[in-house]
Amino acid sequence: MYAFSYHQPKTVRQAASLLAKNEDGKILAGGQTLLPTMKQRLAAPPALIDLGKVEGLSGIELKGRSLVIGATTKHVQVATSEIVKQAIPGLAEMAGMIGDPAVRNRGTIGGSVANNDPAADYPAACLALGATIITNTRKIPAEQFFTGLFETALEPGEVIVKISFPIVSKAAYAKFRNPASRYAMVGVFVAKRGSDIRVAVTGAGSNGVFRATALEEALKKRFSPKSLEGVSVSADGLNGDIHASPEYRAHLIGVMAKRAVTAAIGK
Amino acid sequence: MASTGIGAPVRRKEDFRFITGKGQYTDDINRPGQTYAAFVRSPHAHAAIKRIDASEALASPGVLAVLTGADLEADKIGGLICGWMIHNKDGSPMKAGAHPALAVGKVRYVGDHVAVVIAETQAQARDAAEKVAVDYEPLPAVVDMNEALTGKTVIHDVAPDNRVYDWHLGDKAATDAAFAKAKHVTRLDLVNNRLAPNPMEPRAAIGDYDAGNDAFTLYTTSQNPHVARLVLSAFIGIAPEHKLRVIAPDVGGGFGSKIFIYAEETVCVWAAKRVGRPVKWTSDRTEAFLADAHGRDHLTHAELALDERGKILGLRVHTKANLGAYLSTFSSSVPTYLYAPLLSGQYDIPAIYCEVEGVYTTTAPVDAYRGAGRPEATFVVERLVEVAARELGQDPAAFRKKNFIRKFPHQTPVIMAYDTGDYTASLEKALEMADVKGFAKRRRESARNGKLRGLGYSAYIEACGIAPSQAVGSLGAGVGLWESAEVRVNPVGTVEVLTGSHSHGQGHETTFAQLVSDRLGIPIDQVAIVHGDTDKVQFGMGTYGSRSGAVGMSAISKALDKVIAKGKKVAAYAMEASEGDIEFKDGRFGVSGTDKSLGFGEVALQAYIAHKFSGQELEPGLKEGAFYDPTNFTFPSGVHICEVEIDPDTGVTTIEKWTAVDDFGHVINPMIVEGQVHGGIAQGVGQALLEGVRYDASGQLVTASYMDYCMPRAKDLPSFQVGTTVTPCPSNPLGIKGCGEAGAIAAPPAVINAITDALGHEDIAMPATPQAVWQAVQRRLPAIAAE
């Protein structure tokens, strides 16, 4: 790890101004991504702006037909929250599948979404559920937020404050873990709100999270795993590595989508 | 005394220390004035070093020195050695390239040591290491053994075709004759995947130089500190042995990887004198993946000749063994003398011929890893036997039984003389425990759920208790493989045992104390086991190859015999009886035919106060030493049965049941033995399903972290059913055979045999990852549909 300065703002406004003042400075949330990369000397931010002491950034609440989760809410809080389990049980289950207990007790929803790791779980949930990412300056629909590998629509100096998930009638996540890292090798989040059906896939796309429109079309006929039989997913644009070829990932998207739909119907 | 004696499941004495964080590992030790080393490592698989410019690094904060191979040469420090000479078929010696601790002229794998930076803090050393400017001229990487053997790119000039040796064992003519008369020949091509050792504690070293006495101390993560001292002094030339103390304190696992003498500790101890201050280095996990010696990595073609009834007539094996970029300390022996002599397995095979080519590639050195050669041999034998049985339409268990060796001693065609065993007993017990009779029903149930179920056997044998010194000497070993022990009885009757074995997780502080407790009749908390310090223990060969029970404890047993004999003399004087009338039983020296007796502690006191005898008649004190040289290897064996279920939709393999029946001879502590079996199986399952070191074509290590290198987790394993059979080992005084590697040896073929059984005999390579299994399912789908 290289040397850096450390800041502990009390408000989002202070955090934003510290970000503006410290060129190449980075926000520190749970540190579960940022700190390992710094330890491996792959990242060398000259300043860390820790959100840990910022008031009001953590918490879960229902606002009308939306579930609103503060940016520094930890994965374990989402996984165990009665509010989340009632409103969108599939989201609570997804949070419970992230990493291991240590990671879930430190890692935050804001950090995960801001980082947009192509194998992370939250981006799939955000995209399938049609979430809105709320920052200190604006509201960004998930559809426009995730722009590529580790890339988002966030501007320099922009801080995620909360994320709002519209409550859907059915939703579930099926994750095929990378055997080594336990991140998603293929993760499929399905959500149904009335006739709006979305299938978001993480871990597989060579450009990050994406919607599997062929599967969505098939499910629009009937929201049932049977509707997905015989629907094949193209391997084009999918990721290949030592763990899984694009073809295998394409196949797993179909299998995981079926499992997610089955789970969603059961909820 | 039964509660802490031989055979008792005594809780591990050392665990309180470990579990409460009170262990003293090398990295826990800090010396006054300590500095830190960071290694500049090659980013290239193969490159010429044109120039090293350390000026910017030297000017960086806290930097004391930047040292290179040229500085080692200037101080006449020799290169790292390979301690086992292998000869080619034509009798010529193997071709071993130089292995300087810091590269000279060339780097040969990613992670190779180019220079060392020594600084006040670890962070300063690492910062400065990035500033050492090395001008490389990249050369082609050669990762693939077949490509290496073309000799298009030469890694060491001494080996123009990158062939370290071309070795063989067995009778070629007899084997050819067996194949000529065979009715059926089973052929297989096998890959034994390369593994990273991954001990929980990464390697570390502290070099310390005492200018007043011109003496060095090295604290290091070693499984065999005396061998480290011998190599560092006699071959590398750090200092003569009496000026070099090596301390291996608590060591957190090794699996073989901490046997070897590496560049890092060599550099730390040498540099300590150069900079005049202690030098510490602690590996991080990435460095461990890059530069700890890897294991396995064989390509094998094997053929089994059979008669019309399925009796094995002969075995022919050709193996290419990847040795990496340099020959590590015992690397040359692993795919030769630790491999081919085990190719007879549990079977009566009249003729065996094995050829092995050792190959240089631009990858990390490969050396012994849990099992060292025997897992590779067992994989060959047990895959071949399984496939042969299936090809002949015979039940794999019955096929094995038919070919088992039944008469002992049994001389195999490949060196080994098996002393004892009862392979049928283990197989039958395993069949029973695994409920093989109920398998067909379980398979049908799986099929109803859309799953594929398979059953796989592995009837392994291994050679432990390495080894009779004369025998290994005649095969090229540079050392003898006896063990030493010293038993020091204190005046109050407590006991210290100094052993040349080294515990790095095995529980010696418990098991060795159990032996003492059993023999001397004292509780184990009155026994301390001392190891891992060359200033305390005179000499020893260390712990690997499941030798510490069979060899290390036999040495202790021999020393204990001497203690008891001396105790009898002391007791005779003390009780004014004749020595011949003294009996030692249950911790008391008694005069036979009388009720006179003295406890062990009382006799110890008599030995030290020396009031009852003249020092001319009998030396005071009670301390005895012994060197024990085994007369044979020991031959643990057993049968493991693995039952898997495969989800054809995803390729995920779940191990549903695991049955292990092992014959380890007499068992000192059944709980510890069972733990060793569990750990071994976990590692073997890791090899079969999850683990695999991968380099890309340019020689970059792809699996350099746990993000890509997959270790077994508790969730990957079922609850094991572990049983034993016992045929006591006749060649050592305790009748024990060794258990440390059995699981890792037995497991891989059991898993692969189970998977191929589930897949309708479709072959699959290790690791059988979900992707690999899914692809095999796809290949097999038409046939499965037809069934």
Ligand SMILES: Cc1cc2nc3c(=O)[nH]c(=O)nc-3n(C[C@H](O)[C@H](O)[C@H](O)COP(=O)(O)OP(=O)(O)OC[C@H]3O[C@@H](n4cnc5c(N)ncnc54)[C@H](O)[C@@H]3O)c2cc1C
């Ligand atoms: C062993 C391990 C296993 C893991 N497994 C999984 C897994 O299975 N699935 C999964 O999805 N993830 C996994 N993760 C990642 C984990 O979920 C992280 O917590 C997450 O990716 C980052 O969240 P964090 O709070 O730790 O953010 P940090 O590491 O603190 O920050 C990450 C990045 O986001 C930025 N950032 C953080 N908060 C904000 C904010 N409010 N506004 C703007 N930018 C911000 C930071 O500047 C930084 O660039 C794993 C991590 C580890 C170490």
